[in-house]
Amino acid sequence: MRYILGIDIGTSGTKSVLLDENGRVIAVGQQAYDFDTPQPGWAEQDPEVWWNAVKATIRQILSTSRVDPAAIRGIGFSGQMHGPVFLDEAGRSLRPAIIWADQRSGQECRDIYKIMGVEGLHRAVGNPVDSGFMAATMLWIKRHEPETYRKIHTLLLPKDYVKFRLTGRRVTDPSDAGGTSLYDVRQLAWSQEMLAALELSPAMFAEVRPSGEMIGTVTPEAAAATGLQAGTPVVNGGNDQTMGALASGAITPGDVLLMIGTGGTLFTTVDAVVVDPGLRMHTYPHCVPGKWHLLGAILAGGLPLKWFRNLVSPDTPLSYNEMTREAAATPPGADGVIFLPYLAGERTPHMNRAARGVFFGLSHTHTRGHLTRAIMEGVMFAMRDCVELFKELGVRPTRIIAGGGGASSQLWRQIQADILQLPVITAQTPEKSATGAAMIAGVGAGVFASFEDACQRMVTFGEELAPIAANAPRYEEMYQVYRDLYPSLQPHFARMAA
Known part of the structure; x- marks a missing residue:
């Protein structure tokens, strides 16, 4: 062996x-x-x-x-x-x-x-x-x-x-x-x-x-x-991004690897160099020869959920399962609450370290579950900003491969599918970046005939979640409000930073 x-x-x-x-x-x-x-x-x-x-x-x-x-x-x-x-x-x-x-x-x-x-x-x-x-x-x-x-x-x-x-x-x-x-x-x-x-x-x-x-x-x-x-x-x-993509099988155009850790990234493969004229997104060479990848990065992916959990239950922190159950009991759109997840500033597409987090639309009727759901949705609205930029640059995503901590929650995966309007599938590969490094070692050492052979032999997928059509109109409405909030608040972010 x-x-x-x-x-x-x-x-x-x-x-x-x-x-x-x-x-x-x-x-x-x-x-x-x-x-x-x-x-x-x-x-x-x-x-x-x-x-x-x-x-x-x-x-x-x-x-x-x-x-x-x-x-x-x-x-x-x-x-x-x-x-x-x-x-x-x-x-x-x-x-x-x-x-x-x-x-x-x-x-x-x-x-x-x-x-x-x-x-x-x-x-x-x-x-x-x-x-x-x-x-x-x-x-x-x-x-x-x-x-x-x-x-x-x-x-x-x-x-x-x-x-x-x-x-x-x-x-x-x-x-x-x-x-x-x-x-x-x-x-x-x-x-x-x-x-x-x-x-x-x-x-x-x-x-x-x-x-x-x-x-x-x-x-x-x-x-x-x-x-x-x-x-x-x-x-x-x-x-680590391209190694994680290799271990997730995301080496062909159309697949988008969505990773939620402390931050969040969206990675997609392209067969020719695509560079955003406004430099809102990163373009890097792929590990696969003759390919490149576009990388959208947000600075707060799982971070806002952890921050909120510690804020509302500092002594005995809630479990994420309990938070998810509360969020699942609230409707798509969180009854009008929108969250801007800029707790650490933002990278794609705003490139603004002064940006800050915002809850918008709060009323006395909203519960902890509403705010939890708004956080999950707000992170996905930020990810949709990246997907829309892909499309603007002529790249057409066909499916999401979910990874990181966010992929462990079926509710969050469904929110991904509904907001991005793409099917979501999970790669079962453990320790993705290290596994990708092992896979490329296999390619370089001749254990695998090609990168495609490595993916075929190494990568397995879980169930696929399709977008729920009934949720699309509400999320589209909320996303448009989300997009309008940043330019309205940007001058105030700069004043507060100063």
Whole structure:
């Protein structure tokens, strides 16, 4: 039997998954950690934390499974996006990595927009810039830590650092490079225009190789540290979004992967580059060669439900099942309550960190169940904003593949179907990002004949929920009110932020 190993470097922990060639999960290793906040709004992680977690989770897997390390035919990687790791010439980390959640570079973002403009960013990289993205972070480092900047030999992304520790190779892939806002997603190369405009040295940017390519093998030193066999092939992998899509079977146009975790994302595959002229949405290379993906992201998906639960039941928190039962007892549209889920600002389509959450339409007759349902519906209205943008760009979704915590609630899946007016199906694949990393390892190592073969052998689906036609008119009416609220409130968001 042949085995494949997938490793996902997340923000709150590392997960490693060992699969056999038939898609059966043999063992899972997990190690949790947190990120550091040296100052309010900052978010950093020591790359050594990731490496220690990878060593620990691999040893967990080998101990639990008792699989001979020589039977592992490939190792693949998934990882959190955007944040740079700073290496000197000897490969030492110069300072903690500044990860995607970091907010220190707001001024640098504004400066980049002044330098490039929306049109320039559209031309040079095809993507917006936000705090925590490598483009803004590097400008901050250059201004505020010039000594660190002078010592940088190579910039890597989180999963790439772990690959470096395993293989000695300083390599990234197009999907992760695309998330830096320094990579030309059309030409599949670092943007010389962008690097020149920000006066960043091209020499510090890592070599970019295809996602499914074998980029090295486990070194003897890494083998001794992890328990793996020296010489085991290591495959490049990709960002956590594209790895999750691969594990969900979302690699063909028309399928939309909808993930609700703390935030929420909508991922859809396209066969040619599609870039939003207004930069309201992200366009990144896919892990599948010759394809790209559009990514809509909202900053509060499951977060508002957790916030509301803790607010109304601080001492003995309600179960989500109880909250769902109360929401199910209220009609579609929550009797006129609309929720804007901007508790942490918003990304797609507004790109506005100053936006804030709003309950609209409250009266003394509304109950906790009404507000719970309004939250679920409001998150889906935000997701529909992304779907409408897909359509505006000429992309036609045909079904939703639901994932994340939101997929566990049948009520929430039905609300997805009704508001988006698309059938909703669930992918049964566990630990999606790590499993996707294992699948791409199988493609790169020859265990699978193709990406399509990997999906056919690995991905199974649950029941499909169709939209309830009777709910469509009410949700359409509510959605139009929802859409009108943001432009009405936008000036007030800015005043409150000031």
